[in-house]
Amino acid sequence: MLEPSNNNELPAIPGKRYFTIGEVSELCAVKPHVLRYWEQEFPQLKPVKRRGNRRYYQREDVLTIRQIRSLLYDQGYTIGGARQRMTDAGSSEGVTEVQAVIRETIEELEELLKTLTPTK
Numbered sequence: 847m848l849e850p851s852n853n854n855e856l857p858a859i860p861g862k863r864y865f866t867i868g869e870v871s872e873l874c875a876v877k878p879h880v881l882r883y884w885e886q887e888f889p890q891l892k893p894v895k896r897r898g899n900r901r902y903y904q905r906e907d908v909l910t911i912r913q914i915r916s917l918l919y920d921q922g923y924t925i926g927g928a929r930q931r932m933t934d935a936g937s938s939e940g941v942t943e944v945q946a947v948i949r950e951t952i953e954e955l956e957e958l959l960k961t962l963t964p965t966k
Contacts, residue, residue, distance in 0.1 A: 856912060861956050864894070864902040874911045884914055887925050890932055906949075 857873055867878045874881075881901075885891050890910050893901040903911075910932075917928040 859905060859908055862905075864904060865908060867893075867901045867903070870903045870908055870911060873908055874915055876911065876915055881911065884911065888914060888929055888932060 856875060859873060865873065867881055870876075870881060871878045876884075885893070888910075891907060891914070893903045893907055895901055914928060914932065917923040917931055918925070923931060
């Protein structure tokens with residue numbers, strides 16, 4: 847996943863269900879044309895396409911894009927190397943279990959935040 851130092855550089859992911867390509871571009875500090883290219887190169891990246899071929903990314907897609915960005919820009923992998931690394935990481939069961947625990951923790955924290963936020 848992302849190194850702790852990278853998490854500070856990128857903005858927090860809002861608690862939305864879907865994100866447009868422009869929003870994901872800002873959240874991941876990557877231009878939209880790069881995101882479209884990565885869709886062709888990384889099979890893990892499959893945003894939902896709706897009216898007029900508009901792309902809608904889910905939270906998991908944003909996390910995947912941040913992981914790809916880290917591999918390419920921070921760790922110096924080539925596209926092929928990053929693709930291989932993502933494929934290897936996806937095939938190991940330990941990684942998916944950790945990701946599931948992280949997702950559950952994030953959901954619990956978001957619920958807690960909703961409970962603690964005062965309403966007007």
